[in-house]
Amino acid sequence: MxxxxxxxxxxxxxxxxxxxxxxxxxxxxxxxxxxxxxxxxxxxxxxxxxxxxxxxxxxxxxxxxxxxxxxxxxxxxxxxxxxxxxxxxxxxxxxxxxxxxxxxxxxxxxxxxxxxxxxxxxxxxxxxYDLKGAGVVDEPSAMVWVELAARDIERARRFYGEVFGWRAVDRDYYDSVYTHWKVGDWAVAGMVSMDEHWPPGHPSHWTPFFWVSDCDESAALAVELGARVRIPPTDIKPCRFCVVTDPTGARLGLVTPTTDVLAERGRP
CATH class of the missing domain: 3.10.180.10 (2,3-Dihydroxybiphenyl 1,2-Dioxygenase, domain 1)
Structure with a gap:
């Protein structure tokens, strides 16, 4: 892009x-x-x-x-x-x-x-002011997605709908419900439900995802550099992804798209 x-x-x-x-x-x-x-x-x-x-x-x-x-x-x-x-x-x-x-x-x-x-x-x-935000997105080594993990997804849908005017659209990427939030026809963020597979008491949180050319290789490299894998490389419809915590404990996602990212999100 x-x-x-x-x-x-x-x-x-x-x-x-x-x-x-x-x-x-x-x-x-x-x-x-x-x-x-x-x-x-x-x-x-x-x-x-x-x-x-x-x-x-x-x-x-x-x-x-x-x-x-x-x-x-x-x-x-x-x-x-x-x-x-x-x-x-x-x-x-x-x-x-x-x-x-x-x-x-x-x-x-x-x-x-x-x-x-x-x-x-x-x-x-x-x-x-002078910094509009990221100078580049949706390409390798740049941010491609942001995702909320929430326990009460209906409450989260109401909240972000009222704050940002987002419209919630359900997708079938996971066995449980996955939400795309849209502004117009463009998907701006996602939400996953924190079900019984999540540790009890783990807080709701936002995670940025960054594009990598090979999810498995990047996950292995992250471990070599001191990270821990929280969700191993996994295939879903639009991508292969994993979630890691960096050496300080900060959570981030790595994504290798398998479809046209802009088309998947709703090309503006």
Missing amino acids: PEVTAFAPGHPSWAELASPDPEGSRRFYRGLFGWYSYTLTVGDLGDYEVFTLGGVKGPEVAGMQALADDSETASWTCYFRTDDIPATLAAVRDAGGLETVEPTDIANLGRMALCSDPEGADFALWYP
Whole structure:
């Protein structure tokens, strides 16, 4: 796909890693995806790492910041584009969610706010200034999908429908129900039900998925680099995928598409 020039409201636009070991995370993701990176100093927020493809001056693919303290856990956060952060936050609260970090300017990059849905799954809102979001998506080593794992899927459907205007469409990828959320005809995200196969007490969460040329080889490479496989390489209709936790414990997915990604999601 050509480099992205803009994201429409309600679409995933960025993924950000919170790491207790930024240097170790740099080594892992550079080794796994071939990413480069550069560091920005963002005022009182400290250093912010921007991962890129094709060299330091290549398109941006994701961000990283250090965890504030040892009580927090490593994680990836999925960002969704909004034209009006206060209005979207009001919709989050009205629908039963929480505002966990108030709107904050990230230097000249954009304005963000952190939220959680009624089951506690964290996600972020993004209003761009100079950084529209990822400079490239839907190609190798870039983000291709975001997915929510939720225990109460009907509650999640109501919440995200009210907040982003998403329309839920059921698909037959798994033995259990899988949901595509759509804006118009374009599938922007997915949802899987956390059934009895999930560990008791495992929290609801969002996971970013990144395109790899060979899911099995990339899963093996991730393990060599210190990751753990949580869902082994598995075939479903549009792809072969797996889920791993990186050396710090942050969860991410690896995907090798077996169909036309844009056609599968509903080419705009």
